[in-house]
Amino acid sequence: MASLNKIILVGRLTTNPEIRTTMDAVPMTRFQLAVERMRFGAAPKETDLVDVIAWRNNAEYASQNLSKGQMALVEGRIQNRSFETKEGVKRYVTEVVANNVVVLEGKKAAKPHVAEQEPAKTEDEGGYLGEDLPF
Numbered sequence: 001m002a003s004l005n006k007i008i009l010v011g012r013l014t015t016n017p018e019i020r021t022t023m024d025a026v027p028m029t030r031f032q033l034a035v036e037r038m039r040f041g042a043a044p045k046e047t048d049l050v051d052v053i054a055w056r057n058n059a060e061y062a063s064q065n066l067s068k069g070q071m072a073l074v075e076g077r078i079q080n081r082s083f084e085t086k087e088g089v090k091r092y093v094t095e096v097v098a099n100n101v102v103v104l105e106g107k108k109a110a111k112p113h114v115a116e117q118e119p120a121k122t123e124d125e126g127g128y129l130g131e132d133l134p135f
Contacts, residue, residue: 005077007096009050010104011035013070017054019063029059031066033074052076054098062101071104 011033019029030053037046052074054062066072076098084090 007074007076007078009033009035009052009074009096010071011050011074013066013068013072014049016068017059017062017066019059026056027059028053028055029063030054031062033072051093051095052098053079053095054101058098058101062098065103066101067106070106073100073102073104074098075100 014032014034017029017031019027021027030051033050033052035048035050037048039045074096076096078094079097080092080094082090082092
């Protein structure tokens with residue numbers, strides 16, 4: 001049976017993306033989107049905070065064109081991973097790995113960005129920053 005892992009989010013950035021480089025000189029950035037849930041009737045407004053990681057061209061685009069408070073669209077996949085802290089505590093992380101990032105508003109909302117890149121490396125492939133993680 002086939003499976004599918006795809007997510008499309010529209011929300012506001014809660015932080016400015018900061019670009020970093022892995023030991024293999026691969027650019028990456030992390031940011032968080034505040035995404036409002038759909039409401040029905042008189043239900044109270046709820047917001048989910050979603051962690052996003054972008055690699056290579058998407059990382060460069062996000063760091064140059066996105067800033068805190070801007071509305072953005074992120075298309076990608078959900079990734080679950082775990083790591084152990086320096087204290088030996090196991091932590092679990094769920095994040096969205098961005099395949100495409102689009103600025104939806106603001107003075108920098110010039111053109112959408114469509115990535116032409118190879119798939120992002122996973123932690124097993126050495127794509128993470130090593131001791132700099134977790135963020």
